[in-house]
Amino acid sequence: MDSGRLQGYADLIVNTGINPDPGQDVVITAGFDQLDFVRLVAETCYRRGAGKVWFNWTDMPLEKLHCQYQTEARLGTWEAWEVEKWRWQAEKLPARIWLDSDDPDGMAGSDPEKRARAQMAKFPVIKPFRDAMENRHQWCIAAVPGEAWARKVFPGIAPTEAVERLWEAILAASRADGDAAANWREHNATIRRRADILNRHHFTALRYRAGNGTDFEAGLMAQGVFAGGAETDLAGRVFNPNIPSEEIFTTPRRGVAEGLLVASKPLSYQGSLIEDFSVRFAGGRAVEVRAARNQAVLEKMIVMDEGAAFLGEVALIAEDSPINRSGILFYNTLFDENASCHVALGRGFDMCVRDYARYSQDEIRALGVNDSMIHVDFMIGRDDLEIDGVAPDGGTVPIFRRGNWCF
């Protein structure tokens, strides 16, 4: 990949993605697939004035070894210094960059139940720190092509060529070529215009229908707001948490969801690919899941904790989005979720409550924002999907027809 285009992408991630303060620390989480690009992002952070750039290195083959050989008790335990590291992060509030390059099948063969139990055991320890960080720092998830991932997306060609094609697909989907900062200003303005229209309607629910059997309604919170694109943290810093990002989303009202959602794409969850699946809701809760492949992983996921069976997000993306028009199935949520309407099981977003900073965590929960250790998106968008908003007077307003925006 051309070095000028890579620098442009690094600039986009640093300047538009996290937008760090002078002297602010940055934590980069990355694998070993594109080390030169990781180094370039680090240098771009420093040139932008970062105080110190830290790294969390991740590697699925090593994760598999840890899961296979460690006792479950050990796998589910933090050392004291690791807790201190979380505390430092919650106090220092570094900006965070994730450079995702994971193999979608990278955890195949690993025991998902053992991993899930260990994760559940560790979660309560760090939850106070994660809560304390919410909306208080900038973060950005972007992608770089790992070889195993590229071979999955582009099978049957030479690995180096597959990596190059995945670079092209990532840069195109991320609107990273040309004047990327200007692309993102314009793109964010379009998202803002549509979100403003949705918010002016004060919908009480969204209704979904599609030819694959989807027939579903999710209640919305009276104080709920639709958001998308750039976000603003409590210190007033504007950042873009996802590159790419096409979605306009809100957190639905916990406990109000009925009917069947049929997934339109596979879900890659912790290295397992869940295929041809559906989720039935009653009283807001996922009460039944079916999957042609890896149903057990899905069943395990929704009982991870009390909130894992409730929705945390509904997101609207047009079928004519650049990612969807590319025709590429990325096997990666960051892209596939931005190709298609989706929902997420698990934790909701405080920021989808109007003036959320005025409320305590308990009040946020009482308003209907679900809490969980998970937040897992799955796709429901199709070219025959229709979505209506239910207005306070009971009337309906068309939002999507034939998979695309009505405004």
Next chain:
Amino acid sequence: MDSGRLQGYADLIVNTGINPDPGQDVVITAGFDQLDFVRLVAETCYRRGAGKVWFNWTDMPLEKLHCQYQTEARLGTWEAWEVEKWRWQAEKLPARIWLDSDDPDGMAGSDPEKRARAQMAKFPVIKPFRDAMENRHQWCIAAVPGEAWARKVFPGIAPTEAVERLWEAILAASRADGDAAANWREHNATIRRRADILNRHHFTALRYRAGNGTDFEAGLMAQGVFAGGAETDLAGRVFNPNIPSEEIFTTPRRGVAEGLLVASKPLSYQGSLIEDFSVRFAGGRAVEVRAARNQAVLEKMIVMDEGAAFLGEVALIAEDSPINRSGILFYNTLFDENASCHVALGRGFDMCVRDYARYSQDEIRALGVNDSMIHVDFMIGRDDLEIDGVAPDGGTVPIFRRGNWCF
């Protein structure tokens, strides 16, 4: 490289190198050059029964960025959680593996003085933990070929071929092929036999002469012992701290060293190559250094702290050692120090005092073991090097003639 030979090398590092207890943790420090081998060593640790395998990832390009862009104050500061991590290590005493693949010129262009000052600022914080760990855990330094390193050792050939040749050279030097465990049992017995002879003489000093101007004498401690090959920690665990290891060494008596040592090979120190250099000693102290290249790095090194100008080690290696006979200059201390007689400036070894566990740290220092934050080897062996031991009655005993052992 053949996978069977790599597994043999991993087994050597784990079983003969660190020899972990069942359930003991292992910390692997490695770069990104040979990830498949790093993963293989991790799995070998787990199969041997390690409790948890941890990683410290190192990368010279990132180290250079940190040094270039961080303020010196920041570069010289530990976060609280990092100190907690040192405390954990000093209490838990994991076995440690270093897989060195560093580019000998990897830090070129970086500011050695800034790095040295930052290192000096950080050292006092962790010194108590390092002291507490000494002789209480097993550790092993071994090497894997990094591409930049391989190209330096084998210039003018294709990088992949250079890496393959460096693998061959590493495995040969490490006696890793065939029954590596048996090779090492035999090798350690030879080292033991020679060390026992040296120890029976109770030498008061070593005298060095060579045709390049070396004319030098170092005093030995009355309680000093020569060691080499396998070591035994205070818990009675036998381990091999260096793979390869050809040397028989002791810590000389601090304050007693006179004359000129002329280096016979370049010294790679923190990514800078110091070439054609000599060190003059008076009263045990390095009082003058000269170098054709990077003299400033050397001058900085010997004033790092109070003990950096005093010797911590003298080591005896035959010119007919396998590494030296290979004719390869590795530009890496682990190999080059095992090709040739050398000395080290800086910290000495407690374990070179007979029954060291009976003495306090203050008593160890009073006996003549130097203390410093550095321990840097440089080579003085040549095919005309003569070494004599000075006996308690003032007579001399030949130890080396024409660069090789007399017994």
